[in-house]
Amino acid sequence: MNELELYVHIPFCVRKCAYCDFLSFPSKEDLRQEYVNALIREIRGYGKRYASCHVPTVFIGGGTPSILSSTQIQAVFSAIRETFRVDPEAEITMEANPGTVTEEKLLAWKGAGVNRISIGLQSVRDEELRMLGRIHDHRQFLDTWRLVRQAGMENVNIDLISAIPGQTPESWRETLRKTVELAPEHLSVYSLIIEEGTPFYEWYSNGPRDPQSEDRGRGAKKDASQDARDGAQGPADPAGASGSDDQQYPPLPDEETERLMYEETENILTEYGYARYEISNYAKPGCACRHNIGYWQRKAYLGIGLGSSSLIGTTRFCHTPDMETYLACAGDPGKICEEEQFLSKKDEMEEFMFLGLRMMCGVRKSEFFRLFGIPVDTVYGETLKKLREYGLLEIEKETIRLTKRGIDISNYVFAQFLLS
Amino acid sequence: MAADQSKIRNFCIIAHIDHGKSTLADRIIEMTGLLTSREMQSQVLDNMDLERERGITIKSQAVRIVYRAKDGEEYIFNLIDTPGHVDFTYEVSRSLAACDGAVLVVDAAQGIEAQTLANVYLALDHDLEVLPVINKIDLPSADPERVVEEIEDVIGLEAQEAPRISAKTGLNVEEVLEQIVNNLPAPQGDPSAPLQALIFDSLYDAYKGVIVFCRVREGHIKAGMPIRMMATGAEADVVEVGYFGAGQFIPCDELSAGMVGYITASLKNVKDTRVGDTVTNADRPCSEPLPGYKKVNPMVYCGLYPADGAKYPDLRDALEKLQLNDAALQFEPETSIALGFGFRCGFLGLLHLEVIQERLEREYNLDLVTTAPGVIYKVYKTDGTVIDLTNPSNLPDPSEIEYMEEPYVSAEIMVTSEYVGAIMDLCQERRGIYVSMEYIEQTRAVIKYDLPLNEIIYDFFDALKSRSRGYASFDYEMKGYQRSELVKLDILINKEPVDALSFIVFKDTAYERGRKMCEKLKGEIPRHLFEIPIQAAIGSKVIARETVKAMRKDVLAKCYGGDITRKRKLLEKQKEGKKRMRQVGNVEIPQKAFMSVLKLDED
Secondary structure: OEEOEEEEEEOEOOOOOOOOOOOOEOOOHHHHHHHHHHHHHHHHHOOOOOOOEEEEEEEEEEOOHHHOOHHHHHHHHHHHHHHOEEEEEEEEEEEEOOOOOOHHHHHHHHHHOOOEEEEEEEOOOHHHHHHHOOOOOHHHHHHHHHHHHHOOOOOEEEEEEEOOOOOOHHHHHHHHHHHHOOOOOEEEEEEOOOOOOOHHHHHHEOOOOOOOOOOOOEOOOOOOHHHHOOOOOOOOOOOOOOOOOOOOOOOOOOHHHHHHHHHHHHHHHHHOOOEEEEOOEEEOOOOOOHHHHHHHOOOOEEEEOOOOEEEEOOEEEEEOOOHHHHHHHOOOHHHHEEEEEEOOHHHHHHHHHHHHOOEOOOEEHHHHHHHHOOOHHHHHHHHHHHHHHOOOEEEEOOEEEEOHHHHHOHHHHHHOOOOO | OOOOHHHEEEEEEEEOOOOOHHHHHHHHHHHOOOOOOOOOOOOOOOOOHHHHHHOOOOOOEEEEEEEEOOOOOEEEEEEEEOOOOHHHHHHHHHHHOOOOEEEEEEEOOOEOOHHHHHHHHHHHHOOOEEEEEEEOOOOOOOOHHHHHHHHHHHHOOOOOOOOEOEOOOOEOHHHHHHHHHHHOOOOOOOOOOOOEEEEEEEEEEOOOEEEEEEEEEEOEEEOOOEEEEOOOOOEEEEEEEEEEOOOOEEEEOEEEOOOEEEEEEOOOOHHHOOOOOEEEEOOOOOOOOOOOOOOOOOOEEEEEEEOOHHHHHHHHHHHHHHHHOOOOOEEEEEEEOOOEEEEEEEEOOHHHHHHHHHHHHHHOOOOEEEOOOEOOEEEEEOOOOEEEEOOHHHOOOHHHEEEEEEEEEEEEEEEEHHHHHHHHHHHHHOOOEEEEEEEEEOOEEEEEEEEEHHHHOOOHHHHHHHHOOOOOEEEEEEEEEEEEOEEEEEEEEOOEEOHHHOEEEEHHHHHHHHHHHHHHHHHHOOOOOOOEEEEEEEOOEEEEEEEEOOOOOOOOOOOOHHHHHHHHHHHHHHHHHHHOEEEEOOEEEEHHHHHHHHHOOOO
């Protein structure tokens, strides 16, 4: 029997954060209701297509899904359960942001079967939260946290971001410690990435800080005119000085500072009993996120909603990011589908390696052989030998995994697995 | 078409760069109805993409058009467009040999410039009738009367009757056509004499093979005729003759004395046809060849390497084909430890180098790595021998060198008076030796300097333009060699000398160059798993150092369902970057790093 993970995208938030490049935007209530109606049309539109599949995980992500009303969320779940065979033991995650969560909503979610909550905290320092353009302060987060626990949610993730402009190793340690003291079951920790098309990109993209890293920026741009034009609905004004043209943005932490923060993360989280099970994810024993592991193991997943991505069989595709098109055509999967990519065997082998190696447990040689009918050493023998010599991979009989140094420069390692 | 010589006009258009030569050619083509304005692409004769993009003419182009004059007769015009840049003087010279007259275009605002003079003298050398035309009279700053006086005073050409035109709008272009008919001579030559035709250009076509462009001086030529190339001795039968339409070859029955056209023949080897050679009838040869062209010598050398080593034969092939109609291009094989097999190539100047490089990349689809351009140094060795050094790697050990000489040029810079100071500063910075300055009129001066060629091959043109806000024009000729304090600067990457990065430099600027070079390379070489020192050294003495830090960690990025496709692209980009690298020892050096030396003065 086939498994199919479900992801539902809610592209709404109260206000766009300054670093965020997700498909998400502020909205009025009518649009949200229209969107929920469209989601339901999309879900029902699948009819019997996935009748043979059972659903081990559901993830409601965003944006800020917790912005939706209880009724709206309930309606979405009803449609899901009518159309798909959701396992009784399914992991059902809801993303929630402080400032949008109420006791009433939590009860409704629980009633709909939600058993895992993922809270976007990012930092415990209010000035850092402001810098990021978050709508909440730390006190509001604590309120949300208390509500979540009171509602009996026993599997909770907290998202944190390191390398925020102005952040110091001390403030990062404080964020880590104050967070682990709450004893969440799971923590996701990323470095801030300066993405194109965000206000941060305008402020910080004076050129890549390091050619090896992703799209990080360097040095604060003096020109602040960018944020003034965005008005009330725009990103937060990090310095709280809207309208002032001569404001300065705090600098991004330099490379060494960032590296220090990165080392501290693993030290402190390990000290508190969390195990790193993926490059940027930590969990208490037994609390790793099954849904996300599915992505790295290349399990089939169906994305529902605006701009969402899917992997079905050997095809990756994603939905239109255009709201108008989506609302008009949601009931007709063919019309909202864009960017179809058919994976060749080579593509699949590459993905198997660069996604699988993200997990600390690594990949298994026998699994590679089972999937592709060819020994991994025949395909990647040279690469594996070289990376092992460089001390980036650890190979024990069956298992191939990243070493600590390999984790540090994982992009370098992964790139080696692309077959010309 | 039976050719009546009196109804033929073979002419070229000559001008300083940017004075509107190609625009006038376009307008003439359009007005004679060869192409409707709808079919006209701007600048028809600049048919290389490169020419259109840069707005310069690189290759001479010929086109035949028919003009019905006011006297009611139809005339055949063979119009040959010529380049205006100093690097391409030899191209101009070749085209002129195919003409009987020249239309001299002078900008009504800028007046006479260095290349105006140079081209006029070339035309007069070839005994061409010169017809002056004042262009751009629609510009607010146009002063046609001043320019007319200038032409009469400086060149000594009668210019009162010169058409005042705007090639852009088409104003008075008709007058130019009439004057071509009335003032330029018709060709001479006896159609029944033994064949004597001058090859002024040629190109290689995948379908037709070698296409020879020629001007028939005496006799006639037609398909089936056995021909002989008088210099190379190659013989072949003519397959096709014809003339030049707009961007196409139009076959005809024969080309007779006075006509300009093309020949294709059963020629196997591209080397058999040499520009400047004379074509004759193998069965009824003429007594002697026409005078050829002055041979031009390259002044700038650099190494050209295929990015993909397997493309070496393709590069050789492409260079051979380009050389076919570019006599100034020279090349010989060389080997570099860092770059593998390639060619040391000689060019007339940096623009010529760039143009060849771009043509190789675009027309022949080759990815190239270019090493720093250099000049020919004379190395006087202690054993009394002298070497002409074109490749820095071949510099003998300092202990074997008595002294070295570098080439100097006599430079003539024409500039308006307010920029005289700035230009003189520039020449001083470039080790120039002041020769003279004279005002040719109140506001314009000609400054003469002797400059080391080495100092002008990099970015002298750009510096000149920027310091004079585009008003200075520049011409130079080789002067000779002078003794100079020169050293070889080596670059060591991870302690290994990289031969392709070595260059010869004036001793006093070596430190500065070395430092800039290390800085530049630091930015070009990606981080590796280990630290990489970059050093500049003269002999065993290190004069500058930078370090590329080791790769320590990537940014912690998430990777969920929606990120996978993007992640793959990112990894592919990283991997693609690697492909364009050259392995030197343990270090992968991006190909563009080898060219970064070209741009040391940019920041």
